[in-house]
Amino acid sequence: MERHQVALYVGALAAGGVLGLAAPGAGPGLEHAINPVLAALLYVTFLQVPAAELLRSLRAGRFLGAALVVNFVVVPLVVAAMFGLLPGDRAVRLGVLLVLLAPCVDYVIVFSGLAGGSGERLLAATPLLLLAQMALLPGYLYLFLGPDLAKVVDTGPFVEAFLVLIVVPLALAWLTQAWAARRPAGGRVSDAAGTAMVPLMVATLLTVVASQVPKLDGTGRLDDVVRVVPFYVAFLVVMPFAGLAVARLFRLGTRDGRAIVFTGATRNSLVVLPLALSLPGTFAVAAVVVVAQTLVEVIGMVVYVRAVPRLLR
Numbered sequence: 001m002e003r004h005q006v007a008l009y010v011g012a013l014a015a016g017g018v019l020g021l022a023a024p025g026a027g028p029g030l031e032h033a034i035n036p037v038l039a040a041l042l043y044v045t046f047l048q049v050p051a052a053e054l055l056r057s058l059r060a061g062r063f064l065g066a067a068l069v070v071n072f073v074v075v076p077l078v079v080a081a082m083f084g085l086l087p088g089d090r091a092v093r094l095g096v097l098l099v100l101l102a103p104c105v106d107y108v109i110v111f112s113g114l115a116g117g118s119g120e121r122l123l124a125a126t127p128l129l130l131l132a133q134m135a136l137l138p139g140y141l142y143l144f145l146g147p148d149l150a151k152v153v154d155t156g157p158f159v160e161a162f163l164v165l166i167v168v169p170l171a172l173a174w175l176t177q178a179w180a181a182r183r184p185a186g187g188r189v190s191d192a193a194g195t196a197m198v199p200l201m202v203a204t205l206l207t208v209v210a211s212q213v214p215k216l217d218g219t220g221r222l223d224d225v226v227r228v229v230p231f232y233v234a235f236l237v238v239m240p241f242a243g244l245a246v247a248r249l250f251r252l253g254t255r256d257g258r259a260i261v262f263t264g265a266t267r268n269s270l271v272v273l274p275l276a277l278s279l280p281g282t283f284a285v286a287a288v289v290v291v292a293q294t295l296v297e298v299i300g301m302v303v304y305v306r307a308v309p310r311l312l313r
Contacts, residue, residue: 001198005114009302012202016209024214031211034204038106038270039169041200044193045109046173049120060121063260066250067125070264071103072136074242078235083144087227091282094145095289096228098276100235101140102133104266106165110201111266111301115308117258125263130162133268152283157274165271205298208270212291224285225292232296239265240304240311247312257312265304269294 001008020027079100086093105126113119176193179186243264247257269290276287 005198005201006302006305008198008202009205009298012205013209013298013302016206017213019206019210020213023210027211027214030207033207034211034270035164037200037204037207039165041110041197041204042106042165043169043172044197044200045113045119046123046170047176047190047193048113048197049123051174051177060124060256062250063118063121063252063256064125064128066246066252066256066260067103067122067129067263068132069250070243070246070260071129072132074246075103075239075264076101076140078238078242080144082231082234086231087224089224089285090145091279091285092224092228092289094141094279094283095276095286096231096293097141097144098137098272098286099267099269099290099293100232101137102268102272103129103263104268105130105161106268106270107201107204107301108262108266110197111305112259112262114305115258115262116255117262117308118255119259121256122259122263126166127162129263130166130271134159134162152279157271157278160274161271208294209298212294215288215291225288228289229292229296232293233300236265236297236300236304240308244311254312258308261308261312262304266301267293267297269297 079097083093083097086096109119109122109126112122176186176190180190240261243261244257246264247260250260252260273287273290273294276283276290279286
């Protein structure tokens with residue numbers, strides 16, 4: 001499975017799309033499965049990084065500085081450059097801002113690892129990135145859209161995501177590591193969990209796509225959604241070079257540089273989706289705009305896994 005994982009991920013995307021179109025009624029049920037599947041994937045990911053290595057990564061000041069700069073300085077500048085070209089509808093613009101201004105804290109670790117990036121460094125930076133976006137997102141929305149729209153966004157889903165997707169899987173991973181160090185049974189459980197990485201990634205991609213595809217035309221404004229797709233593609237094209245520039249500015253090594261490229265390019269769509277769904281009815285299209293970014297990004301990440309190692313050899 002590891003040898004053919006990219007093909008499996010592409011197949012999962014295709015299967016998710018077919019399932020979403022063929023059985024749109026299953027979408028709500030599958031949506032409830034996203035967080036459990038994603039939490040299981042992150043548990044297995046965290047399990048691969050020893051706790052001691054994670055603590056050492058927290059002291060990597062240059063890497064953490066680069067991650068903060070690329071996500072909270074460079075990305076807002078890139079978004080600002082394209083903001084004036086976005087469709088004029090305020091709900092569409094809000095959806096684009098919600099998803100592009102929030103760095104990913106979940107499957108970025110997996111995709112970065114597949115491309116030879118420093119997964120343990122990204123793992124250590126994850127709580128910091130999530131807390132920073134919780135604090136900064138309202139300010140960014142205020143700057144781009146004014147005070148009225150900034151107030152309609154609730155940060156509660158960020159707190160829930162921090163607990164469900166970061167704290168609980170990390171604690172369980174550390175407990176499993178401690179068990180494996182003391183008991184042979186724990187070692188067998190740890191080894192078995194490690195083999196589940198690729199199947200869980202396949203399940204995550206299939207679940208996300210199948211649950212969200214039926215929503216793409218649910219608002220009757222598919223044209224508005226289609227018009228923002230080129231901006232998502234442009235973002236994925238620009239960010240590897242921006243991430244490379246930041247990595248060189250901070251004089252990072254190859255593995256750390258690849259991780260910076262991934263954290264700058266991947267967005268927190270799975271966490272901000274509940275934010276978009278909680279908006280008033282007049283902003284319903286914002287959630288669909290977020291979903292569209294998810295579909296573009298997961299395809300882009302499959303390309304990144306092959307392209308980023310060539311960009312940073």
